[in-house]
Amino acid sequence: MPFYECNENHFIENLRRILESHVKVVVNRSLIQHDDGKYGLSFIPDFEFKKYETIAERRRTRSTVYAAKPFYDNYHRRFHMEEEVLHSGKYHNLKNLSIPYYKVEYTFSIWKDTYTHSFDVLFTPGIKLEKRGVPQHAKDNIANDVLIHTLNFLPPDEKSIKLSLPKSVLVFDVKRMTRV
Amino acid sequence: MHIRRQCKSVEARRETLKLKSMPSFTPVRTIEAKLAELSFEEVSSATVVSDGRFWHKRIFENASETITVSDEVGNVIYMKDPVITILGNSETIERIRKIA
Numbered sequence: 001m002p003f004y005e006c007n008e009n010h011f012i013e014n015l016r017r018i019l020e021s022h023v024k025v026v027v028n029r030s031l032i033q034h035d036d037g038k039y040g041l042s043f044i045p046d047f048e049f050k051k052y053e054t055i056a057e058r059r060r061t062r063s064t065v066y067a068a069k070p071f072y073d074n075y076h077r078r079f080h081m082e083e084e085v086l087h088s089g090k091y092h093n094l095k096n097l098s099i100p101y102y103k104v105e106y107t108f109s110i111w112k113d114t115y116t117h118s119f120d121v122l123f124t125p126g127i128k129l130e131k132r133g134v135p136q137h138a139k140d141n142i143a144n145d146v147l148i149h150t151l152n153f154l155p156p157d158e159k160s161i162k163l164s165l166p167k168s169v170l171v172f173d174v175k176r177m178t179r180v
Numbered sequence: 181m182h183i184r185r186q187c188k189s190v191e192a193r194r195e196t197l198k199l200k201s202m203p204s205f206t207p208v209r210t211i212e213a214k215l216a217e218l219s220f221e222e223v224s225s226a227t228v229v230s231d232g233r234f235w236h237k238r239i240f241e242n243a244s245e246t247i248t249v250s251d252e253v254g255n256v257i258y259m260k261d262p263v264i265t266i267l268g269n270s271e272t273i274e275r276i277r278k279i280a
Contacts (some may be wrong), residue, residue, distance in 0.1 A: 007231055008250065009263050012201035019199065045234050045254030048227050061255070101229070119230035121237075159239045160226035164246040164267040166197050 003114045011106060011117035012163070018110060019168065026170045027108045030177055031161060035076075035100040039122060040087035041065040044099070054127050055149050056086055056097075063089045065097075071149040072132060073097060075123075079134065099123060100153050104161050107177055116177075121161050123153035197245065200273045203261040204280035208251045211264065214279050215240050218272060220247055227253070235263075245272055 006014060018025050041049065041056055042065050049058065058065040065087040067080045076097070080086065086097040105118040130150040165171060204211065220240035228237045228250065235250040245268035252260050264280060266273050 007263075008265060009201045009203055012199055012265050016199040016201070039229070047236065047253040048234065117230075119228050122227045122229065124226070156226040157224040159224040160228070160237060164239075164248060164265070166199055166267060 001112055001114060003116065006115055006117045008117060008119070008163075011115060014115055015108065015165070015169070018108075019166065023110070024168075024170075025108050025110065026172055027106055027165065028172050028174045028177065029107075029162070030103075030105045030174050032103050032176075033100065033155075034103055034120075035098065037098040038120070039099040039101060041097060041099070042087040042089040048122070051125050052127075055080075055151060058089075065089075069149060071127075071151055072130075073151045075100065075151070075153040099125075102156065102161050105177060106163060117163075121156045123155055126152040126154045128152075196269065197267050198270060198273060199265075199267055200277075201263065201265040202277065202280050203263050205259065205261055206279055208249065208262050210279060211249055211262065211276075214276065215247060215249075218242070218275065220245070245269065247272075247276070 015025065015027070041052060042058065042062055045061060049056075049061075053068075055068055055071045056065050057068045064085055067082055067084045067086055070080065070082050072079050078096070080096065084096065100123045101120045102123075103118065103120050105116060107114055107116045109115075127149055129147050131145055131147050132150065133145055134148070220242050222238055223241045224239040226237050228235045230250075234253045236253050237248060237250045240247045240249065245266070247268065248265040249262055250265075251262040264276060266276060
């Protein structure tokens, strides 16, 4: 069974052509949250990195990222000291901080051919000052309850993770798509 | 009664919305200006990764229509082509197509 990967433009245009020919189509959508280290701070473009500039620094894209100040990563429940390597530009396995994301996949099948469009939507960082306790290993330099930068990852808005499709298109949510 | 009729007309308009997606070589600012002229407002935005590229995806809405503008971010050496996806009426699609 052929399986065709499409970008947004291809997928929507293919779907539009089917709709214009008055063929009923069912679109399957899978939405899975990942945090597998795919998006480290070293590789993201400056546009995205600017959101982390309060707590992280790097010289340029693909260079090592260091903690600009001590902060607590509330999502991964991890404390980072100042100048700690958050993501190495050279050693790709060294990822102390990665961005969680939703993997969204849209699929429809017609005449035994399957067309798919997948994309990842990154979580948005929310950085704020909070008073919190510091873990045992970091207590040498820092007092107990201190005002410290806290990083939270906020899930993207529902509108951003779905494609806007006409009402005539039936969208079924599925857990996983098996490719045969 | 009047409100119910108004709601019905919005619903009816939603039923007849058409789908269209197009790449554009027009700068995003021009597209934004056109959307503002057509009384679309930005309601959501996110960073999306697709085809190994990073995109700034923004969603614009008016009463019944939705337009998504995905603009590539990062240092690219080739010409950027924002992707505009429209769920709207024929008139809106035509107006956007003229500037894209």
